[in-house]
Amino acid sequence: MSGFRRYAFAFGPLAAAALWGGMYVVSKWSFTFVPPATMGFLRVALGGLALWLGVRLTGRRTGIDRADWPAFVGLGGWVALTIATQFLGTELTNASQGSLLTVLTPVFAVALGASVLGERVTRPKAGGIVIAAVGTVIIIAGQYDLTTIAAGNAAGVGLLVVASFAWAGYTVWGVSVVRKYSALTAATYSTIAATPMLAVLAAVELAVLGRGIASIPVTAESIFATAYLGLAATAAAWYLWYKGLEFVSAGTVAVFFFLQPVVGISLGALLLGERIDPGFVVGSLVVVGGVWLVSRERADDTDHQQHGNDHQKRNDTNQ
Template sequence: MFVVSKWSFAFVPPVTMGFFRVALGALTLWLGVVATNRRGSLGGDGGAGIDRADWPAFVGLGGWVAVTIATQFLGTELTNASQGSLLTVLTPVFAVGLGASVLGERVTRRKAVGIALAAVGTVIVLAGQYDLTTIAAGNAAGVGLLVVASFAWAGYTVWGVSVVRKYSALTAATYSTIAATPMLAVLAAVELAVLRRGIGSIPVTAESIFATAYLGLAATAAAWYLWYKGLEFVSAGTVAVFFFLQPIVGISLGALLLGERIGPGFVVGSLVVGGGVWIVSRERADDADDTDQQRSVTEQ
């Protein structure tokens, strides 16, 4: 997602691309809800109706999405690869903190050790690929925007738990994404006005269509649904720890598809990250207790 979005900003402004991405993702998810409801009418698991009192929760999740996309794309445009890769791993740290304070999720010694181990492994991986002395250099605004994006996605994760567990991952992902679409439309209009560009100035080329399709279908519709699907089974902190795998996947794809060099610390760092994620993901008993407790609160 970071590679494709950074590449797409050469022909589509970042917030405008964020709007295109989320609008396509919202449409795709909605079609999924429609298809699920049709199966439900034939005896499958169709989506449940949404209580009017819960609509503000979906709008709130849409707000987290809009903040995440706007700050993430603007921050990605203004920063380098090492800054972007390292700052995204703040998300699990924020998610664990918010999960403990908002949801009452337990931060056990095992989970803390696993997160610390995964964080250390991430630094090892990135140190083998980039000059980490450049982390503090460059565009301070871009770094700040990526920190906000990391916190906002943690917010989307934590405050989505109750909605996911009351309805479903598909329902929560769909209607939060739909709620975010008009918010990003307004931000995109402001961006184009500041840049003195009209919507007609956006080129319709094979490159722009591919970028929008990938970001909307894969990085939004599929990824966000699967992210929320994880929340049906484990705690927000456990789901978020998989963010530590992002730099490993990104670097691996760069080597596989773009012929980029893999540094000597990549294998060692990847093993350390994997160990940390494995430690956290093994906390199924604690996650089950947290899940049951949160479902009980939701039902009440």
């Protein structure tokens, strides 16, 4: 792997983290005019449409084997579970509790990567994850009152934990699909598969609330929220997230999730003039150090693994 491509995978997950930086605030705000499950459906439906148009415009031929369609449907199930539990959990919790997503998702992804895919969890990788997690806690402690994590709605916290696990599942079980086809194909058809699942949940939600689809207001605010969540936080971010899986392990890609609060708070300071305290600076440096340690260690391991694969291919050819 060349010096550039050795770390090029980082741009995808890093960009995805940037797009997710303001997602909690936008989604929480959007629930004042669109119910959570319904907004989840609108988000994924718009994102799936945008990704499908991307496939068509790039002229990419999918050529998906019929035997692989269940894998795409399975990924769609992970997506639907993630969105439903994340949005409902966000509605029921506060900002500090919402930070559980950031801390737990990489941990779940590394554990699943090791148990499901047999990915190695070396000491540098484990150490980098711990360092990045500590940095994230420092950042969150400076922004929120951590005592409120134990307060409030326990069901909402439980839903956020499930959402963290589900996104880790989407990441880990997406590895084989991404590497057989492409990041764009995997993101597109898994999102499309999730759309009818979330449509059912949205219909149930609206029925329980005694509302119809016509009750959803069409305003500048609702259009902006749906567009941001559907086009930026879904279509673009999910493709970029999966793009990282084309190069390295699921556990390595997941570590970039720790950068989400760093990017989100930085954007808030840059665009909204929000205050940044010293704890944010210290925590950000700690997070970046942990992510760098993991990405460097796995880049080295990827080189060794690739050399081993090439050697095996040569042996198979000679035989």
